Amino acid sequence: MSSNNTTLYAGIVIALIIGAAVGYFVYPSMNPGPTGEWVDKEDYDAAVADLATAEAQIEELTKPKKVGLILATGGLGDKSFNDISYAGVQKAKEELGIEFDYVQPTAIAEYESFQRDFAMSGDYMLIITVGFDQADALTIIAGEYPDQNFAIVDMVVDMPNVASLTFRANEGSFLLGVVAGMTTETGKIGFVGGIDIPLIRDFYVGYKAGAEWANPTVTVGEPVFVGGWGDPSSGKELTLGLIEQDYDGVFAAAGGSGLGALEAAHEAGITGYGVDACQDYLHDEIIASMTKRVDEAVYQMILSALVDKFQGGFYSGGLAEEWVGMCRLPSEEPFWEEVFDFEHDPLDEDILAKVKDARDKIIAGEIMVPSGFG
Numbered sequence: 001m002s003s004n005n006t007t008l009y010a011g012i013v014i015a016l017i018i019g020a021a022v023g024y025f026v027y028p029s030m031n032p033g034p035t036g037e038w039v040d041k042e043d044y045d046a047a048v049a050d051l052a053t054a055e056a057q058i059e060e061l062t063k064p065k066k067v068g069l070i071l072a073t074g075g076l077g078d079k080s081f082n083d084i085s086y087a088g089v090q091k092a093k094e095e096l097g098i099e100f101d102y103v104q105p106t107a108i109a110e111y112e113s114f115q116r117d118f119a120m121s122g123d124y125m126l127i128i129t130v131g132f133d134q135a136d137a138l139t140i141i142a143g144e145y146p147d148q149n150f151a152i153v154d155m156v157v158d159m160p161n162v163a164s165l166t167f168r169a170n171e172g173s174f175l176l177g178v179v180a181g182m183t184t185e186t187g188k189i190g191f192v193g194g195i196d197i198p199l200i201r202d203f204y205v206g207y208k209a210g211a212e213w214a215n216p217t218v219t220v221g222e223p224v225f226v227g228g229w230g231d232p233s234s235g236k237e238l239t240l241g242l243i244e245q246d247y248d249g250v251f252a253a254a255g256g257s258g259l260g261a262l263e264a265a266h267e268a269g270i271t272g273y274g275v276d277a278c279q280d281y282l283h284d285e286i287i288a289s290m291t292k293r294v295d296e297a298v299y300q301m302i303l304s305a306l307v308d309k310f311q312g313g314f315y316s317g318g319l320a321e322e323w324v325g326m327c328r329l330p331s332e333e334p335f336w337e338e339v340f341d342f343e344h345d346p347l348d349e350d351i352l353a354k355v356k357d358a359r360d361k362i363i364a365g366e367i368m369v370p371s372g373f374g
Contacts, residue, residue: 065125067092067100067302068118070111072131074230074256075104080276081255081294085130085153087339088298096306112137119145126151126305128298132199138162149310151301153294154199160312165297168318169199170206170369171362172290173251175319175326176273177210178358179288180249181218182351183271190242191223192235192261194254200225201372203253203275203290209370214354221247225254232260239264249273251290262286278327278336280344287347289327291336297323320363326355
């Protein structure tokens with residue numbers, strides 16, 4: 001619903017109400033009283049009351065709609081999950097005219113209080129929570145505020161007023177594995193994750209399956225985990241350990257911690273692989289990134305709330321829905337280059353052809369990608 005349409009609708013409604021009220025006290029009554037000129041005061045007072053009610057309703061209609069965004073720990077600047085979530089809300093502001101507030105928690109313990117503060121204000125048509133570790137708090141707060149709409153990114157909260165947005169990361173990671181399997185020179189590639197949970201294992205198993213599908217002789221090392229999302233120093237240290245073992249490609253799925261892993265790849269001159277947003281612009285050594293189009297998922301939820309079609313429930317997107325992908329796909333590469341104002345080095349045609357083949361086979365159901373969720 002555009003702001004122009006809302007204003008037009010409001011103008012029509014208020015014109016009708018004003019016209020009705022004016023008619024009451026300007027024109028003679030069809031059943032005049034003793035004077036034969038004016039309506040009864042009771043009717044006039046009722047018309048004025050109707051006008052006041054209509055004005056209040058129209059003020060509510062024309063007021064910009066607001067969204068609340070509660071980011072994951074690590075905050076903006078992670079060049080990954082938080083940044084791409086924020087981009088979706090920013091897009092809604094630019095294209096749909098919404099307003100938004102956001103907060104950047106620094107600890108998991110802060111989630112519940114931020115969610116409650118947003119919900120109790122009554123200001124937001126939708127409150128978006130980013131990250132799986134907001135689920136416990138959201139289960140409590142969504143129960144306390146059943147009339148408030150919520151969305152959670154990358155986790156499921158089974159409440160009727162919560163839209164759970166999940167992404168089949170294993171499918172996009174399979175495509176990334178194809179690139180890694182075909183570009184390794186030592187035959188050994190590794191993986192650095194944030195926390196050892198099924199959500200992150202989903203990246204790993206897809207990556208491993210894709211690499212082995214494209215290159216049956218490749219060795220995909222066991223994953224190593226930082227233990228958190230905001231610790232780039234540990235991410236870098238773990239990656240240096242892999243490099244010492246002759247790994248020449250590392251996929252980092254660790255939020256802000258992954259930036260340290262990619263920095264280590266850059267300094268050592270090995271290939272790095274990014275996650276969630278296209279991180280290829282960070283260093284020349286990063287040649288591909290698995291992408292979660294969280295921006296699109298968030299934007300779609302805001303749009304549905306804006307036009308009163310929001311529904312809680314489980315939403316899952318993969319390659320077929322274009323909720324996940326890989327930034328070197330022709331459908332994505334120009335978008336990311338524009339967003340981050342850079343230009344990729346060309347990817348070998350045989351690698352790109354293999355990636356496209358894998359994508360098409362996954363969508364067609366000819367390749368069944370394993371899942372980290374069991």
